Amino acid sequence: MRIGILEAGLVHEGLVDVYGDFPAMFRRWLTPHLPAADFRTWSVIRGEWPDGPRDCDAWVHTGSRFGVYDDEPWIAPLKDFIRAAAEAGVPQLGICFGHQLAAEALGGRAEKSPKGWGAGLHRYRIALDGAEREFPMIVSHQDQVTAVPPGAEVLGGSDHCPFGVLEYRDAPVLTAQFHPEFDRAFSAALIRLRAGSSIPERVAAPALASLAAPPANAEAGRWMAGWLKAKLGG
Template identity: 45%
Template sequence: MKLGILETGDVAPELKARHGDYPAMFRALLGAVDGEMEFATVRVVAGEMPASPGQADAWLVTGSRHGVYDGLPWIEPLKAFLRDCVAARVPVVGICFGHQILAEALGGRAVKSDRGWRLGVQDYDVAPDAPAWARALPPHFAMRALHQDQVVALPDGAHVLASSPTCAFAAVAYGDRERPAAISLQPHPEFGPEFMDELLALRGGTAFATDLADTARATLDRPAAGDVWARAIVDYLHAAAGRAA
């Protein structure tokens, strides 16, 4: 399977040398589950866009410091491309910003939440009617998160896969529950604890208050279910493509 990674954000230079860019994080995360998966990166944040959904077997949209409402020149073309993927039944996975723009592209809504920032290891509940490809997920899981924007309205035909008291639409499936056209997740399965710690330290006092960063950093010794979600994402991609991992 060839997975196209739509890179919509850049890792801070201070962190990139040690941790790599977002595509590298996803290659490590998903490649550990499926060693035969091939990857290709498209730098959407730099103005690149795939010519067609068929350039890859599936697509993944990364996180970003940008918001879906920022009016950047690549936002609307990316939304159109995601709609084309869904129409062509080419599977899509969205993470954080990718989660938000996928919902927006398909008729939902994402905004800067009045709940403020969600930082550090957060707790989520899996919907009791989770589909077969998501059965590896435990009823409750923790995941590293860093976001202020949230999806606040779902498109028609979307189903909640996971939620929390402060993030109602933490994971979503679009279309048929058992074989959705796309899935998305608000927290970050690709973020390791060291990267998350350095990112919180770097942005504390600028993007958000230092005390919020310190509180979030104190949660990072808790286990996070990134590897479990990696398995679920790979299972989804193969199920959607009609193959078994």
């Protein structure tokens, strides 16, 4: 299985040497559940693009510090890529910005939320196999999906982000607002870096405290990797 990672964001230069870039985080998260996968990266934020959606068996869309509404030269082409891959039936996973961008590309809407920043560990309620399960997951976002695209089902969300997990019924697309690739150390470092500037202290302090509990990254990895394998016929 060849999985293409489309890098839409860059880890802060003060953190990348310790924690790696976003594609490295995704490889660490998914490899235990997809040990035979061959991961390839294109940094779309730097102008790198695959030839087309069939270059890989599946695609992962990463987070980004940008919003889907920003006037960056790579955002509109990435929306086009999402639509092309959906039409071609190539599975796609979207995380955080990738979740929002897929919603925008496929007929929904994402924007800055009046609820403000979500950071630290949030509790997501997700319907899987006919039963609702709770997933404590790391989040880091101001924007969120506010209008669900046609053909998308809301699998779950949190009190802060009700449309937090979407599965599309007319295309093999699964997206989530949370960050299953983030570990607690990276999330804490990121919150400390942003506290008092982009993240208000009143949000940063409880977000840091929430990281005393572990996220359900492995459980989310088993579920999302299982979804990919099912879409690719095992």
